[in-house]
Amino acid sequence: MAKDELQLLQGTLDVLVLKALTSGPRHGYAVARWIHEATDEELAVEDRALYVSLHRLEQRGWVTADWGVSENNRRAKYYALTPAGRKQLRSQTERWQRYAVAVSKVLQRA
């Protein structure tokens, strides 16, 4: 994947990751699966990028991470949204929607 595309995707990826955590704490693998399924495998993104996103979000204080035990009794790192992360998701969603509307308006005119 070209570097440009990754960078273009980073912000979007963050929103998707935050969205993946709205229904409760998840480990990285579950976040990855949720995104792949929610996008019907349309999004060609490596799992590695998702982890980078998760760790960045942790650094910014939008998610917290803690070790827990997975469904099949393995030690796994769980991520959860913080109140700040929830707020960020709301504003990002709004921005994304306005952006999408604006872009599609332009595209429809042509």
Added chain:
Amino acid sequence: MERIPRVRRWFRLPKDETTIGREIDDEIGFHLRARIAALEAAGVAPEAARRAAEREFGDVMAARAELSAIDRVTVRRRRRTQRWRSALWDARQAVRGMRRSPSFAAVVVLTLGLGIGVNAAMFGITDRLLLSPPAHVTAAAEVVRVLYRSTSSGTSEPRTNAMLPYLDYALMRDGVGSFASVAAYSSPSYSVLGRGREATELRVVSATASLFPTLGVRPALGRFFVASEDTPPQGVRVVVLSHGLWRGRFGGDPGVIGRTVEIDHATYEVVGVAPRGFAGIDFEPVHAWVPVSITGAAYDSASWHTSRSMHWLRMVARLAPGIGAEVARQEAAATFLAANERRFDGDPNADVVLGSVRAALAPEAGTRAGAAQKSGRIALWLLAVSLLVLVSACANVANLLLARGMRRRRDIGVLMALGIGRARLVRQVLTETLILALCGGVVGLLLAHWGGHVARVLLLPDVEWTGSPIDGRVLAFAASIACIAALLAGVAPALHALGVDAATLLRMGGRGTARRSAASTALVALQATLSVVLLAGAGLFVRSLQRAASVPLGFEPERVTTFQWHTAGLDWGRSRTQGLYAAALERVRALPEVEAAALGTSVPMWSALYASIRLPGQDSVAEPTDGGPYYSPVSADYFRTMGARVLRGRVFTDGDVAGSAPVAVVTASLARLLWPGEDAVGRCFFHGRDADGVCRTVVGVVEDTRYSSLEAEPTPMFFVPLAQEPTMGWRTLFVRFAGDTGEGIAAVRRALDRIEPGLPHVQATPLQTRVDPQIQPWRLGASLFSAFGALALLLVGIGLYGVVAYDVSQRRRELGIRLAIGARGRALVRMVLGQAMSMVVLGLVVGLALTGWAAGYVEPLLFQVSPRDPAVLVGVAALLFVIGVGAASVPAWRAARIRPTETLRED
């Protein structure tokens, strides 16, 4: 108890690189395994599943590096905020603690405030006197004093001299390229401004036009005089006023520029006003500056600027840009020595010395250190001494904190059981002391602001101080000693916090019989030690002061005042001067306020005349070891006026006149020197100022006079009748008043005014003001050491009281049991007192040992007192003992009044 925020966070944060890496490996491993398992469950072959999972994930190694870089930053940031948060929490706890026990906080803050305050005040003075460049000098590092070294006459010792002739200034100005500019200036003269009754005394410095530009000082008003006004042989009469004089005498009127003023009976035009607080670079009072070529011409109009013998100017220079001091010194030395070849012929010590304008770094010139240097040394001593007060204050605070730490040990136990680390506890204790110390610093600065003014006046009363005693440097100093104080005071309680373990503390609970640690005993002993040192210092200085004040002077200065007309600049002949003083004596004698009056010439502790003498039949006489003999022509009644005791024979009468037999009065030491073991009265000697062949007969012997200093042995001296010294034009009127000196001076002034209205200014100086500077160092040492000693004593009293009171309160049960089983109250008092006094005695012994060790260093500062003066040491011991018993007896008495029934019931 407060919940510590996010305690668990401490355990959850990865600690180091390896942990971060392991966690990332675990996380990626879990992902890959989960994906492989899912693919296999969907029917993919194991090997294909692994490959698919890895492909979907991407470059594992790159991911690992990227993630650990992110996590490292995360951990670092989080640790930082964590630290801030816990510091903030500690601070909040400390403030809360202070609010809970305000009296405790007040005692601590006041104690530290006292310690920090005296230090800040003393530092402020020392800094201004010794370390900082003089006010208004720009780029002071480039400005140097120019001095020279030569061999002291009669010895082989080198000696540094500051005074140079104008010629050498011109030489350096024109011949030394390393100096960007050079200036010369004189010592302040004793002059008068105005005339007659309105006149005021003035210190005037004669300076070259280059002085202000060389120092980089800009006038507050007008300008400094310029080179064209200061050209030898004769300059222009212009004057620059000091800011203080301008404000005081001219009301700060800007219109003063261009006006004329009369200085020493000559008219000068005011051209400028110096900036506020500028008084040259020597800490001497200066009121005005006039061109050097005016003063020089007044001495010797033709050749003052080419004379090699008038050593009256000090020199200062500014280094040329980029020139180092050593390069400049070498060039100056070469120029100076070449021009003065004859003078320094064969003198191996002859050299030029460059000194800093900062007083501390300036070389001492001549034998007399400047007033500022002397006071600066004393201030330095006092700064060291005030540090002892600070240490004592810290010991006190440490003790209070220890006591409180004991009371809080259950809290500490709970915290430790919760898993709070010892490092954290120590940090909390130190935060608390830091906050207390900073509050103490604020109090200290308030004290220093006030105390600084007092100390300035005590140390250098003549200097016109400007600005607050608190400046940025004092502020920084106070802040740093507050931090040091916090560390000093906090270290014992912190160590104590380290030394306990949770289980013991919780088991002991709130009561228990835990004694204070050995630390608090040591702290009280330390305080006692310090107060011994300070009190011994105070005692030694008080004794010195007593000794110095009771030295037999050979006269009684108390009610004697000297009067002199300021005749500088007036063309009065010798006979007019003599006639006026004679008339003045007649009038003054008749005043009811006057007990006795006489005329003389030189004034003790101020001026002196030397004479050579010879005995008939001998070629020379044994020379007095300290120079001399002095001689003094005086009128009849001089000895009565001065209060000098006559030991043998008679003193002068009105009958000892020009034509009568030449007579003399000698002091006891001169009599001993000339005629050892014999009666001096009736003998005669040749006096160098008499005509050849005239042998003066000794008619009386008076007690020795300390004429030039208190410390030296009295110089042999003789007196001759004033009327038999017709060539002596110099006169001083000595008056002994019957009552108040102030009223007497006013009466004398009124009487002199009637002799000839509009006479020049009359300078009236109580003799005591000539004697006082002689005892000033000891007075200063005595008052400040006493103040510091009293402070230390107060601190040790408070400290001891605190320790004993706490001890008694902790031992209530034990003491109650003792009483219940039949111990007498008196025995308990004795026991408590005994334990308290053992701390004091320990401090006393160490303190006395320390004093004995320091004795050698203090000795030169004392006056005829041994630094191991037994009376002082016994007195100190007794005083400390009394204070110790006093401080311990209240809690001891309380111990005896414990009711066993109550203490045994309480739990």
